[in-house]
Amino acid sequence: MSKTPKPKIVLTNGCFDSLHEGHLLLFKQARSYGDLLLVTINTDESIRRLKGPRRPVVSLQQRLQDIMSTGLVTSAFPFHGDSPLPIVQAIRPDVLVKGGDWSFENIIGAQFVSSYGGEVIVVPRLEGYSTSEIARRMRNE
Numbered sequence: 057m058s059k060t061p062k063p064k065i066v067l068t069n070g071c072f073d074s075l076h077e078g079h080l081l082l083f084k085q086a087r088s089y090g091d092l093l094l095v096t097i098n099t100d101e102s103i104r105r106l107k108g109p110r111r112p113v114v115s116l117q118q119r120l121q122d123i124m125s126t127g128l129v130t131s132a133f134p135f136h137g138d139s140p141l142p143i144v145q146a147i148r149p150d151v152l153v154k155g156g157d158w159s160f161e162n163i164i165g166a167q168f169v170s171s172y173g174g175e176v177i178v179v180p181r182l183e184g185y186s187t188s189e190i191a192r193r194m195r196n197e
Contacts, residue, residue: 064090067149069140083128086153156181
C-alpha cells in the first residue's frame with residue numbers, strides 16, 4: 057500500500073483590509089509554493105491597535121469572504137491578539153510567505169519556520185498598492 061504524500065502547507069498573514077491587486081498577487085504567488093494556502097488575518101480590534109481608529113475599512117467578516125472568493129485560498133481565519141506566532145507554531149507550515157515590504161528579520165514566525173527546515177519566502181511587492189495609501193487617497197478626495 058503506497059502512502060499518500062503530505063500536502064505542502066503555505067501560510068501567510070496580514071490585515072488584508074480592502075482587498076486589492078497587491079493582495080491578489082501575494083495569494084497567487086503564495087499558492088504556487090504548495091498545495092494548501094492558509095491565510096490568517098488580524099481581527100478588527102488588532103487592526104485598530106496597529107493602524108489607528110479609522111481602520112479597518114472593511115470588517116473582519118467581509119475580509120474573510122473577500123479572501124475566500126478569490127479561489128486561491130484554501131482556508132482563511134482570524135487570529136486574535138497582535139501576533140500570528142501562536143498560529144504559525146500550531147500549523148508548522150512548510151512555507152511562510154510575506155509581501156516585499158517585510159524582511160526576514162521582521163517576519164513573525166520566520167525563525168521558528170526555519171528552525172525545522174521550512175521555507176520563508178518574501179514575494180515582491182506590487183508598487184502602488186497599499187491599503188494605507190488607498191485609504192489616504194480616498195480621505196483626501
